[in-house]
Amino acid sequence: MAPDLALPRTLLLGGARSGKSTKAEQLLAAYPDVLYVATSGTRDGDGEWAQRVALHRERRPASWRTAETCDLEAVLADSADRAPVLIDCLALWLTAVMDECGAWDDRVWADGGEAAVQARCDALARAWGASGRQVVAVSNEVGMGVVPATASGRRFRDTLGRLNMAVADASERVLLVVAGQVLQVKPAAG
Secondary structure: OOOOOOOOOOEEEEEEOOHHHHHHHOOOOOOOOOEEEEEOOOOOOOOHHHHHHHHOOOHOOOOOEEEEEOHHHHHHHOOOOOEEEEEEOOOHHHOOOOOOOHOOOOOHHHHHHHHHHOOOOOHHHHHHHHHHOOOEEEEHHHHHOOOOOHHHHHHHHHHHHHHHHHHHHOOEEEEEEEEEEEEEEEEEOO
């Protein structure tokens, strides 16, 4: 697959285990130098999570670099590094932001947590739209799943849905991955 320099910003959405990360990696496979930004962090004592992270690492070319960070705005603004960027994933980034803001707690959410989380999402969407780098981001599509049973689960789903919309609006291409198959959402035929 040849590099597609005409489409600097691509968002891949999909459900859990849909193949979205693999498809994102394939979009950048022709590049020898890619900055893979892992937003997942570590989960001490979680062997299953460690195994997932290891599988992702094994799948990537050895020449790709990895940055484990949630400072996505800085990565997107870095004009000195011209390598394409793969961000995996926005849902895990949002989880970290909600953790930092204490936004899982109903009282914190009502007393400024919602505004703090929204400010971070807005900053990320602006940085995405302003980035001069070729960038591919992976995120979970939350609009087709079950309604979460808790208020904090619903606020996460709703916030991620709005973040996905903002990033999609600032993207040249949006793809939906379903059962390992890629459907083009944007640009729409017209």
